[in-house]
């Protein structure tokens with residue numbers, strides 16, 4: 001696992017770039033579509049600098065936000081300090097998602113976004129997270145899409161690199177933060193969720209058409225809004241979502257599910 005202490009500031013820069021905003025807006029919209037109107041209990045595992053934590057708290061939810069990196073937790077707490085009206089709805093814990101146990105609590109929404117790609121394999125974390133979804137609740141997992149390995153590099157014109165990635169099919173590459181990452185497929189993540197008694201919902205491909213944009217891509221408001229709606233329209237449709245760089249799977253713990 002890489003040390004994320006050093007990448008917190010860079011991650012914030014990414015989160016406010018056109019590419020980062022698309023990712024957060026698409027994922028948040030998809031998650032919100034599965035949530036009730038009332039405030040619910042949320043676990044944000046691997047919260048990073050707290051983008052999703054703060055969005056969910058601003059929507060009225062009670063968020064437990066965890067991460068292994070003190071630097072990321074400090075950055076998230078710092079952001080929260082600029083929103084004092086949300087402070088009572090958020091608590092931070094230092095915890096590894098693969099051994100996470102928040103006092104045997106369960107949550108109506110368990111998010112694990114952008115974390116699995118940094119782990120050696122997804123099954124341990126998904127098992128742990130699925131066990132913390134309350135009846136009727138939702139597990140939301142965002143990972144790198146192994147099916148699209150090399151697509152970004154090819155669109156950027158990095159042909160030799162793209163070819164190597166496509167031919168190897170391992171799904172291992174260096175992400176935008178300069179950290180080595182591995183990928184998962186929607187089918188595999190849905191299968192893991194099913195193994196733990198959850199029922200998969202429509203999965204989403206994230207940033208299909210704009211992944212190859214430069215890191216400093218800063219579209220104006222109209223261009224951004226238009227790009228977002230096009231991405232949203234394609235995000236749950238084949239074949240578009242298959243080539244997205246990020247795969248967002250969701251699964252619900254139906255009250256008659258077989259787990260827990």
Ligand SMILES: C[S@@+](CC[C@H](N)C(=O)[O-])C[C@H]1O[C@@H](n2cnc3c(N)ncnc32)[C@H](O)[C@@H]1O
Pocket residue numbers: 001004011045046047048049050051052066067068069072095096097098112113114115118119
């Ligand atoms: C790319 S950031 C994503 C942050 C946030 N979830 C988001 O979507 O914006 C990945 C985060 O996962 C955290 N992380 C990596 N391995 C972890 C683990 N085993 N348990 C918990 N957090 C982990 C890192 O410290 C980092 O903050």
